Amino acid sequence: MVVLPELRKDPITDRWVIIATDRAQRPSDFAREPVEFTPGRICPFCPGMETKTPPEVLAIRDGGLGAHEVIIETSVHTENLASMPEKQVERVVWAFRERVLDLKKDKRLRYILLFKNYGAAAGATMEHPHSQLIALPVVPKRVQEEMDGAIKYFGFKERCVFCDLIRQEMKDQTRVVSETDRFVVIEPWASRFPFETWILPRRHQSHFESIDQKDLEGLAFVLRSTLRKLERVLEKPAYNFVIHTAPVQDAASDYFHWHIELMPKLTKLAGFEWGTGFYTNPTPPEESARFLRDAGLS
Numbered sequence: 001m002v003v004l005p006e007l008r009k010d011p012i013t014d015r016w017v018i019i020a021t022d023r024a025q026r027p028s029d030f031a032r033e034p035v036e037f038t039p040g041r042i043c044p045f046c047p048g049m050e051t052k053t054p055p056e057v058l059a060i061r062d063g064g065l066g067a068h069e070v071i072i073e074t075s076v077h078t079e080n081l082a083s084m085p086e087k088q089v090e091r092v093v094w095a096f097r098e099r100v101l102d103l104k105k106d107k108r109l110r111y112i113l114l115f116k117n118y119g120a121a122a123g124a125t126m127e128h129p130h131s132q133l134i135a136l137p138v139v140p141k142r143v144q145e146e147m148d149g150a151i152k153y154f155g156f157k158e159r160c161v162f163c164d165l166i167r168q169e170m171k172d173q174t175r176v177v178s179e180t181d182r183f184v185v186i187e188p189w190a191s192r193f194p195f196e197t198w199i200l201p202r203r204h205q206s207h208f209e210s211i212d213q214k215d216l217e218g219l220a221f222v223l224r225s226t227l228r229k230l231e232r233v234l235e236k237p238a239y240n241f242v243i244h245t246a247p248v249q250d251a252a253s254d255y256f257h258w259h260i261e262l263m264p265k266l267t268k269l270a271g272f273e274w275g276t277g278f279y280t281n282p283t284p285p286e287e288s289a290r291f292l293r294d295a296g297l298s
């Protein structure tokens, strides 16, 4: 008998995902490329090497308008967001917010994307712990699709789709990894990748940069703890994360809800994905949530 995989549709973007429910892959089944340090390399991001990097914190030039910034997360080359003290992660998140607040004063910049590539398999070219910021004069397509989905949902229900999603996931519990008084961590229903993880603020907020001090502390805790769980369960995988937030020049909205999407690099996109736009995920999110809950870390 042929067991058909399960088709799931993301409620926000209408994107289809094929979840393999019959032969679910466990963490040990993935051919991982764990993050390892190459000793003896000269690093321009290490203290004392400031002359090797450009002095500017901001580079907006007419013509190819935009800005690309690198946020060095710590002076310690061998640390990462999971291993550094929580207070340091809080400083990193604070720096994210400060840079957005500063850059958004330039009214030509419509979108500010904060993201991180960790490990060569996730596209990182520098080993020293860092995140990146790219400011754009346009809203990226991926974000626009989410915005459009959220606007459509709001048009029907007069509620934020993300707030509804949080409520449903909290009730159901099967895809919840952890929850605090400020944040919820879930494996989304239509996860595109194994162990895809979303961090959402419980309180409705369209813009990341409007987080207050308590949110900063709460986010630092939950981001660090989620990365520690992933590290424990998947043996220090390469990963990417992005912060999805409303376009900086837009007023606060009732329909969009900022969040972080975190994707460990465990599989590669193949012809079927490129040809169809469908994603195939070999690990049901209910399974990955269970593994992360059982990681034995707060």
Ligand SMILES: [Zn+2]
Pocket (backbone or CB within 6 Å): 043, 044, 045, 046, 076, 077, 127, 128
């Ligand atoms: Zn370094």
Ligand SMILES: [Zn+2]
Pocket (backbone or CB within 6 Å): 160, 161, 162, 163, 164, 203, 204, 205, 254, 255, 256, 257
């Ligand atoms: Zn909301």
Ligand SMILES: [Zn+2]
Pocket (backbone or CB within 6 Å): 146, 244, 259, 261
């Ligand atoms: Zn998103």
